[in-house]
Amino acid sequence: MSEAAAAIWFDVGTIADIPKLGARVVASREGPIAVFRTASDRIFALRDKCPHRGGPLSQGIVHGEHVTCPLHGWNIALATGQATAPDIGCAAAITVRIEAGRIQLRFSPSAE
Amino acid sequence: MNMMHKKQRLAVIGNGMAGMRCVEELLKRDALRYRITVFGAEPHTNYDRIMLSSVLAGEKEIDQIVINPLSWYGENEIRLFAGDGVVAVDRTLKTVTAESGRVEPYDKLLIATGSRPIVPPIPGLDLPGVCAFRDIADIEQMIGASEQYKRAIVIGGGLLGLEAANGLLKRGMSVAVVHLMDTLMERQLDPVAGGLLQRELDGRGLNFFMNGQTEEIFGETRVQGVRLADGREIPGDLVVMAIGIRPNVELAKKCDLDINRGIIVDDTMRTSDRDIFAVGECVEHRGRTYGLVAPLYEMAKICAEHLAEDNAPGAGYTGSVLSTKLKVTGVDLFSAGNFIPGEDCSDLTFHDSARQVYKKLVLRDGRLEGVVLYGDVADSGWYFELLRKREDVTAYRDGLLFGQNIVAAMGNAPKTSVADLPGDYQICGCNGVCKSTITDTIAAKSLTTLDEVRAHTKASASCGSCTHLVEALLKVTLGTTFEEAAPAGMCKCTPLTHEDVRRRIKDEALKSIPAAMSALGWRTPDGCASCRPALNFYLLCAWPGEYHDDAQSRFINERAHANIQKDGTFSVIPRMWGGTTNARELRAIADVVDKYAIPAVKLTGGQRIDMLGVSKQQLPAVWRDLNAAGMVSGHAYGKALRTVKTCVGSEWCRFGVQDSTAMGIALEKMTWGSWHPHKVKLAVSGCPRNCAEATIKDFGVIAVESGWELLVGGNGGIKLRGTELLCKVATSAEVLEYCGAFLQLYREEARYLDRTAPWIERVGLDYVKTRIVEDETGRKALYARFLYAQKFAQIDPWEQNAVQDKPKAEFRLLAEAN
Numbered sequence: 001m002s003e004a005a006a007a008i009w010f011d012v013g014t015i016a017d018i019p020k021l022g023a024r025v026v027a028s029r030e031g032p033i034a035v036f037r038t039a040s041d042r043i044f045a046l047r048d049k050c051p052h053r054g055g056p057l058s059q060g061i062v063h064g065e066h067v068t069c070p071l072h073g074w075n076i077a078l079a080t081g082q083a084t085a086p087d088i089g090c091a092a093a094i095t096v097r098i099e100a101g102r103i104q105l106r107f108s109p110s111a112e
Numbered sequence: 113m114n115m116m117h118k119k120q121r122l123a124v125i126g127n128g129m130a131g132m133r134c135v136e137e138l139l140k141r142d143a144l145r146y147r148i149t150v151f152g153a154e155p156h157t158n159y160d161r162i163m164l165s166s167v168l169a170g171e172k173e174i175d176q177i178v179i180n181p182l183s184w185y186g187e188n189e190i191r192l193f194a195g196d197g198v199v200a201v202d203r204t205l206k207t208v209t210a211e212s213g214r215v216e217p218y219d220k221l222l223i224a225t226g227s228r229p230i231v232p233p234i235p236g237l238d239l240p241g242v243c244a245f246r247d248i249a250d251i252e253q254m255i256g257a258s259e260q261y262k263r264a265i266v267i268g269g270g271l272l273g274l275e276a277a278n279g280l281l282k283r284g285m286s287v288a289v290v291h292l293m294d295t296l297m298e299r300q301l302d303p304v305a306g307g308l309l310q311r312e313l314d315g316r317g318l319n320f321f322m323n324g325q326t327e328e329i330f331g332e333t334r335v336q337g338v339r340l341a342d343g344r345e346i347p348g349d350l351v352v353m354a355i356g357i358r359p360n361v362e363l364a365k366k367c368d369l370d371i372n373r374g375i376i377v378d379d380t381m382r383t384s385d386r387d388i389f390a391v392g393e394c395v396e397h398r399g400r401t402y403g404l405v406a407p408l409y410e411m412a413k414i415c416a417e418h419l420a421e422d423n424a425p426g427a428g429y430t431g432s433v434l435s436t437k438l439k440v441t442g443v444d445l446f447s448a449g450n451f452i453p454g455e456d457c458s459d460l461t462f463h464d465s466a467r468q469v470y471k472k473l474v475l476r477d478g479r480l481e482g483v484v485l486y487g488d489v490a491d492s493g494w495y496f497e498l499l500r501k502r503e504d505v506t507a508y509r510d511g512l513l514f515g516q517n518i519v520a521a522m523g524n525a526p527k528t529s530v531a532d533l534p535g536d537y538q539i540c541g542c543n544g545v546c547k548s549t550i551t552d553t554i555a556a557k558s559l560t561t562l563d564e565v566r567a568h569t570k571a572s573a574s575c576g577s578c579t580h581l582v583e584a585l586l587k588v589t590l591g592t593t594f595e596e597a598a599p600a601g602m603c604k605c606t607p608l609t610h611e612d613v614r615r616r617i618k619d620e621a622l623k624s625i626p627a628a629m630s631a632l633g634w635r636t637p638d639g640c641a642s643c644r645p646a647l648n649f650y651l652l653c654a655w656p657g658e659y660h661d662d663a664q665s666r667f668i669n670e671r672a673h674a675n676i677q678k679d680g681t682f683s684v685i686p687r688m689w690g691g692t693t694n695a696r697e698l699r700a701i702a703d704v705v706d707k708y709a710i711p712a713v714k715l716t717g718g719q720r721i722d723m724l725g726v727s728k729q730q731l732p733a734v735w736r737d738l739n740a741a742g743m744v745s746g747h748a749y750g751k752a753l754r755t756v757k758t759c760v761g762s763e764w765c766r767f768g769v770q771d772s773t774a775m776g777i778a779l780e781k782m783t784w785g786s787w788h789p790h791k792v793k794l795a796v797s798g799c800p801r802n803c804a805e806a807t808i809k810d811f812g813v814i815a816v817e818s819g820w821e822l823l824v825g826g827n828g829g830i831k832l833r834g835t836e837l838l839c840k841v842a843t844s845a846e847v848l849e850y851c852g853a854f855l856q857l858y859r860e861e862a863r864y865l866d867r868t869a870p871w872i873e874r875v876g877l878d879y880v881k882t883r884i885v886e887d888e889t890g891r892k893a894l895y896a897r898f899l900y901a902q903k904f905a906q907i908d909p910w911e912q913n914a915v916q917d918k919p920k921a922e923f924r925l926l927a928e929a930n
């Protein structure tokens with residue numbers, strides 16, 4: 001069974017629904033997911049849980065392709081979820097695709 | 113062994129600071145040797161005399177200054193006769209006799225009778241209303257007088273006199289200080305520092321009569337004033353004598369112990385009678401008497417060693433080096449050693465008149481001999497160590513005046529520098545980081561900058577007060593490879609300073625964040641979490657009404673108009689004008705709490721009510737309900753005007769002289785909604801008792817009989833700073849005008865994230881006075897600009913975001929993928 005076949009793509013809305021340099025939250029069974037939009041309209045999605053102490057990354061300030069966590073200021077790379085050195089940790093990244101201007105997130109039925 | 117023998121009897125005369133410290137030290141060493149009896153002339157248990165100044169100033173209550181309560185005597189089986197002074201000692205029979213007639217035998221006797229205020233031979237001393245400043249009875253009299261009378265006269269401009277004067281001023285009296293000399297505290301300060309101090313206290317409202325020799329205290333049934341030798345007459349209803357102290361040797365003299373100025377003791381604290389010891393201000397040791405507690409505590413320790421053990425080893429007491437601080441809030445002053453340079457001495461001085469900072473160091477034979485610091489006492493501990501230890505400072509003499517950091521930076525780390533701190537010495541209190549963690553990390557990770565150390569160890573990453581130590585450690589660890597931090601650019605995105613950026617925003621008419629970033633050559637495409645909020649504020653401040661606020665450049669709290677909590681929920685704090693509320697508002701709050709099942713409600717430190725644990729999605733509905741009851745956002749989340757605390761004032765309080773509540777509400781109505789470089793807090797007190805804590809606010813107002821005192825630059829947070837007096841004004845309209853102008857100056861000129869306290873420390877109070885007090889046209893223009901900006905700022909953000917039909921996107925989920 002190929003990976004693609006196992007994946008479920010879920011439609012969450014349009015790019016315009018998210019403010020530039022901002023984020024919105026998608027509720028999911030595995031907890032909230034933050035969907036980010038950069039200045040150049042790239043869209044990323046991360047578990048809305050900072051690897052430091054669980055802060056809601058969706059509420060942070062977005063700059064370049066990073067977000068600064070609102071609780072204690074860790075910087076997290078939007079593409080990978082990795083914390084910027086020297087901090088160590090990773091927020092799970094969720095695969096995103098844009099289909100005709102609509103944002104779709106990939107959920108795998110099993111664990112990510 | 114002691115248990116087998118009958119206990120010896122130790123009698124102590126004097127239940128004061130030195131005597132009881134000695135007993136404490138003795139109990140630590142041998143709690144069983146003596147059966148202890150204490151006689152005290154005052155009807156109190158052992159208390160902290162030093163703190164009488166704070167009690168007088170209203171900063172402490174009597175019950176807070178007790179050192180040992182009655183239970184302590186009980187637990188240690190000490191018999192205390194308080195209020196029963198000893199009147200005679202019989203050295204042959206070895207007994208003491210108290211006023212009450214009680215006779216108590218002793219094997220060992222400890223005399224710790226302290227000293228007495230010096231009373232000059234002038235007429236009128238026995239009039240009611242004349243007192244000293246020595247014990248609880250004195251300050252009870254002073255406090256009583258301050259509640260009934262208006263004018264006080266303090267005779268003596270030394271340490272005690274000034275603390276008395278300050279306390280009485282704070283209790284609402286007008287205070288005159290008569291001083292014999294032409295500079296204040298001449299025994300601790302040189303003339304320059306004395307002059308600075310006088311100017312500061314003068315600004316706070318003390319009236320000085322220098323070179324004043326008091327000739328007579330006059331009055332009929334109560335004191336009415338004093339007359340000076342040169343004919344000047346000062347009216348007053350209370351006269352406090354504080355011209356000095358003299359060792360209390362009366363008893364010792366009566367029983368023929370050797371005395372000079374004080375009771376003569378040897379290095380074991382024994383008097384001329386081997387069974388009689390003496391400690392404290394009453395003794396004279398190697399020709400010196402003392403009037404501060406540090407040396408008395410050293411004496412107490414030595415004395416206890418010799419009481420506990422008959423032939424105790426050890427060097428004994430050899431004398432002390434003294435240092436002085438003045439306990440007047442907001443006056444930073446330090447003095448130690450001998451500061452009048454003799455022939456073989458040289459002195460180093462530094463004087464920054466703008467910042468009111470003065471330092472003088474006296475050197476002899478390459479060692480520090482005396483120190484006087486005024487206005488900046490950060491290095492006092494270090495200088496005092498050098499002085500006490502008689503360190504040779506020749507190697508870093510050039511940097512000495514500039515303090516420990518500079519000396520450490522010169523690579524000439526002296527003995528007491530960070531280099532010599534033990535590895536487990538905690539450098540950063542906030543994050544609990546000790547020295548070895550920092551030095552090990554610097555070495556292991558090859559760190560070279562402060563930022564890197566902060567990132568890797570968190571040291572100095574919180575309140576920042578240990579930054580100098582961390583920098584010194586970097587320097588010490590790296591030696592010459594340490595790179596000085598470049599003059600601070602705003603952040604990593606630009607080398608420009610905050611000031612450069614603000615100026616160019618105006619000069620080049622930059623009106624949006626992208627415009628500013630491109631004109632100013634930002635290194636990153638859209639800045640970072642530290643420069644974007646700063647730019648947003650600078651633009652907002654520069655172009656009121658024109659600039660479009662950029663929500664994405666605001667920290668979440670300001671974007672969501674609520675305060676994010678550690679679990680991602682928010683807190684909601686409605687404005688309560690001047691700390692007042694009513695049944696309708698309270699009912700609305702209660703209803704909201706019930707309706708949205710808000711888990712916690714708390715009174716804040718800012719005189720209002722906090723509802724905690726509200727989810728982001730609930731916020732618009734919560735706001736709608738609060739709005740309906742007339743409540744608006746309290747901006748408890750913003751770099752904005754926060755609270756205006758008030759006290760009940762003349763409307764209700766028996767001491768209030770103006771309506772502080774109404775004044776506070778008027779100020780809050782004028783200033784709410786204004787954005788600032790950092791949060792801004794105001795307070796208004798109805799009299800100098802200052803129940804609204806105006807003296808630690810950014811802008812504080814204290815009502816006085818003739819109007820209002822305006823105070824600026826206070827901060828109660830990480831680094832406590834009392835306000836400084838800006839000026840006095842007569843009317844409420846002026847309070848509003850000065851406040852608006854002051855806040856506008858701060859908004860226009862401070863760096864983002866500077867509160868008023870560090871900003872004023874940088875630019876100097878004199879600068880603020882020039883702009884606000886002296887330049888009337890300038891002040892009015894600032895005020896006008898403030899009011900103009902408020903037209904666009906006073907829109908309740910809650911109302912704008914409250915849920916009408918559909919909440920704004922920010923507060924809604926994008927989707928539910930379940």
Ligand code: SRM
Nearest residue numbers: 675677683715716717718719720748827828829830831867
């Ligand atoms: C709610 C309150 C505590 C309380 O339960 O009473 C509070 C709560 C917070 N304070 Fe405070 N402060 C509160 C009164 C104070 C006071 C007392 C006062 O205002 O009289 C002070 C000292 C006075 C002062 O500011 O000078 C105070 C000094 C601080 C500081 C240190 C500021 C400084 O200049 O050193 C911070 C940190 C900061 O702002 O960077 C801070 C920051 C915070 C934050 C906002 C931390 C944060 O960013 O999340 C806290 C939010 C807690 C939360 O979970 O919502 N809080 N905070 C008080 C709200 C008052 C209000 O009605 O608005």
Ligand SMILES: Cc1cc2nc3c(=O)[nH]c(=O)nc-3n(C[C@H](O)[C@H](O)[C@H](O)COP(=O)(O)OP(=O)(O)OC[C@H]3O[C@@H](n4cnc5c(N)ncnc54)[C@H](O)[C@@H]3O)c2cc1C
Nearest residue numbers: 126128129130152153161197198225226392393403404405
């Ligand atoms: C307002 C004020 C502020 C001060 N501030 C400072 C400061 O900031 N820093 C500092 O280092 N020092 C300060 N001092 C000085 C400090 O308080 C004294 O140096 C210290 O209290 C002296 O201790 P002592 O035990 O020798 O005398 P005391 O504390 O005066 O104790 C002597 C006690 O003996 C009692 N006594 C006297 N005769 C008899 C008798 N015949 N029988 C029984 N009891 C008797 C007295 O009533 C008194 O209670 C301050 C003093 C005052 C008054």
Ligand code: SF4
Nearest residue numbers: 677678716717829830
């Ligand atoms: S003092 Fe203020 S910042 Fe610290 S825990 Fe309490 S509320 Fe939070």
Ligand code: FES
Nearest residue numbers: 050053055069072
């Ligand atoms: S929870 Fe994100 S930085 Fe602490």
